[in-house]
Amino acid sequence: MRIALVSPKGPLYRSRGGVFKKSLRYQPLTLTTLAALVPPELNPEFALYDEGTGDVPLDIDADIIGLTVLTGSAPRAYELADEYRRRGRTVVLGGPHVTLVPEEAQRHADAICVGYAEESWPQLLRDHAAGCLKPRYEQGADFALVNLPFARRELLDKRYYLTQAVFEATRACAHKCEFCVSPTAWGRKQFQKPIEHVVEDIKRVGRRRILFIDLNLISDVAYARALFAALIPLKVRWFGLSTSLIGRDPALMDLMAQSGCTGLLIGFESISSSGLGTIDKKFNDPALYAELIRDLHKRGITIQGCFVFGNDEDTLDTFDATAEFVIKTRIDLPRFAILTPFPATPLYKRLQAEGRITTRDWELYDGQHVVFRPRHMTAAQLLAGHERAWKEVYRWGPILSRMRHAGSQVPLSLAANIGYRFYAHHLHTHYTCDFPQVADQGERLCVSP
Ligand code: B12
Ligand code: SF4
Structure with a gap:
């Protein structure tokens, strides 16, 4: 499965025209953690894009595209998500903003992950591979940070x-x-x-x-x-x-x-x-x-x-x-x-x-x-x-x-x-x-x- 993971950025944090220099930028764990959680049996091939360090292409060729959404980056994430879907890609949204206002995010995605995704994201990917993707996946009531892979x-x-x-x-x-x-x-x-x-x-x-x-x-x-x-x-x-x-x-x-x-x-x-x-x-x-x-x-x-x-x-x-x-x-x-x-x-x-x-x-x-x-x-x-x-x-x-x-x-x-x-x-x-x-x-x- 070809999986693209994208971290869109608001104007202040974007590599092009932003004001955040390398001296202030450490590598976040969101995309690398999501990559590590992909079940190996899906034979994943990854492409990761951080808009804080480079441009994000519109013509991503992947079986599924996941975008992480903060409130400040939501308009940009939705713009990208809408475009990817227009081009026939399957789009998943997750992150703090999606967790805060899931109904809004749902309008821009084939599926959303609400809350922490250690359990729901692998399940979502298995469902997608089996052709039965659901529109919404939630963090379980008994969620715990156990049996974790290491971030990629x-x-x-x-x-x-x-x-x-x-x-x-x-x-x-x-x-x-x-x-x-x-x-x-x-x-x-x-x-x-x-x-x-x-x-x-x-x-x-x-x-x-x-x-x-x-x-x-x-x-x-x-x-x-x-x-x-x-x-x-x-x-x-x-x-x-x-x-x-x-x-x-x-x-x-x-x-x-x-x-x-x-x-x-x-x-x-x-x-x-x-x-x-x-x-x-x-x-x-x-x-x-x-x-x-x-x-x-x-x-x-x-x-x-x-x-x-x-x-x-x-x-x-x-x-x-x-x-x-x-x-x-x-x-x-x-x-x-x-x-x-x-x-x-x-x-x-x-x-x-x-x-x-x-x-x-x-x-x-x-x-x-x-x-x-x-x-x-x-x-x-x-x-x-x-x-x-x-x-x-x-x-x-x-x-x-x-x-x-x-x-x-x-x-x-x-x-x-x-x-x-x-x-x-x-x-x-x-x-x-x-x-x-x-x-x-x-x-x-x-x-x-
Ligand atoms: C690194 C970081 C940044 C980085 C980059 C963030 C990014 N992803 O682009 C920078 C420096 C740019 C940044 C800036 C800001 N940030 Co910040 N940041 C963080 C921080 C410290 C770590 C993120 C991280 O790596 N987490 C670890 C990963 C594993 O967790 P996660 O990202 O939540 O991902 C999990 C789930 O959310 C979910 N998930 C997330 N994305 C996706 C996507 C898909 C497809 C799926 C399936 C699942 C999924 O799965 C993951 C595993 O469970 C968090 C705090 C924290 N500890 O989480 C704050 C946090 C995300 N930031 C926050 C805030 C407030 C800001 C700023 C406003 C700070 C400021 N005052 O200037 C700015 C706003 C930027 C903007 N334009 O919106 C808030 C969120 C606010 C919001 N409503 O969106 C947080 C939660 C901190 C807080 N105090 O509450 N931030
Ligand atoms: S709730 Fe906790 S993490 Fe949030 S601002 Fe207060 S002390 Fe900090």
């Missing part, structure tokens, strides 16, 4: 990525932040791979610097402890994601450092407690942020700090105050996003009930556009303030100050900082400028500070 990383060209040494140990997260797709799409029970499987995967890939893409590695502390302990003998240096709650467990932080953690992505989201209350992320305590950052730095762990602008407590002062906090605390790699009501999430339902969603053009749901009416500012002010914060923290002064404390991590940290500086200065080229004020502010903000 070699099917994507490694030259296009900063690293291929990308792993996942768990899926989903126990928290319920209002804006996050994870609890809505996959529930709050964390799925966990057997630790021996994760260790074996890391050994097979054989790299010393590795990256975990798990949404929250410390969601289940007992599992986290066991995983970190198992990493110690591997002598790897790893980067992963955690919540700020790591700061309240010094023993786990020590174990994490001992296991080789050299970088953590943390969703700080806001420097205001009341702002965090409006997005149901009250477990974050801004009063403890500076101490957490110091504690991690002391242990040699750098921080990719993520903030989101646009909650109902944010005002025009929030942007500068947040940028100032980021610079002062020397968060190593700051990232800002605009609050985005992904469909079916509690945030989406609330804003919809309040009549505040201004567009359902999913292409703009990429975390860098304003798709709702903010409470204390205009959409244009939110967009412009967000862009200003990016540019402020990626001035050369703050970058150099961060580098002075980056120790042995300078080469990687510098490359990523320069990548994000480029991103900060090119973001505006992707604004559709629906708001006239933004065009004006955009001009002003284009001038290098």
